[in-house]
Amino acid sequence: MIRIQSVAPDSLGAELALVPGTELLAVNGRALEDFLDWEFLTADERFVLAARLPTGEAVEYDIERPEGLPMGVTLEPPRIRRCANHCDFCFVDGNPQGMREPLYIRDDDYRLSFRYGNFATLTNLKPWDVERIIEYRLSPLYVSVHATEPTIRRWLLRNPEAPEIVSQLRGFAARGIAFHTQVVLVPGVNDGAELVRTLTDLYGLGAAVLSVSVVPVALTEFSKRRLVREPTREECRAALATVDRFATRALAERGVPWCYGADDLYLQAGEALPAAEWYGDFEQRENGVGSVRYLQTRIAAARGRLPDLAGKRVGVVTGAAMGPLLPAVLEDLTAATSARFELVVIENTLFGPTVTTAGLLPAAAIERALAGRRGAPARSHAPVV
């Protein structure tokens, strides 16, 4: 069962007198479990919907609508599928205490992987989940592989039950499902020869594996540092050399680099980022792969539409990771707007200095960094990159 959260005015849903709180029970006799069922089972122009109004009244609607006309209902958020793993490097476990409850949810949900590009490990799939992925063609999925050698993957996920990922992916690939994949690089565990093995196995799965990213493990002050550590500069360089070897081969054989280092891997290795063209459609930009180049291409594309800000000062707040990379971006912005950009690089006082992502900066640290700056507002409105 799923429940309606809101109904758009003048929509088909409003015309049918659907209201917030209405329970959507079944479509054409098939029980509705979540938003996926709702979207896929109501895709036809004609269907029968069984619902229960907040008054308790059961109603059946025989719906016929022109193709593409949306129902206009928003559903209550789904119950997040919880993670069955216990990775030493889990960022959720690396949260300090006393934060908002949802920040402690360890999600591992193939539905969110399909819809939003969240990475999932596929270790918690039930047989009916597998059937749904195939039936609804949930493709591409974003999958955390980490290592293809089963024992090493189970060790990394701290899950002795984790199924073999290569046969799992192969099974899906045979049914038309494709993947973007990632390897979180944990030094001494899945780097070196294991990284080569993982990339070889993934490459061997052919066109179904659309891309693989190699991301250095990120830890907070509260992570299980006795058990896991960040890679050194040399280890990042070695990983990048492996990434380059596979990318060169893929470029020659498939026309795309296929294997990408995360921006952070280049940063930690002290090596220059590839040009924007390297990243194609930037499909893993939300995973920190090509995000800097993506931002630059967005600025370039918006060039003619950016306002003239001559004589203005603009503060740009960011974390330590982007600190060295942003001057090139701000140079583009200065040329496009004539504003004077001031870069403010802030250390993370909540998660510790090793967490260098701008998106994880606490507001208090930003406020402190901006306090006393001439022209700074009482509470910060400077953009965070």
Ligand code: SF4
């Ligand atoms: S898969 Fe690992 S890192 Fe991801 S939520 Fe689960 S325990 Fe955390």
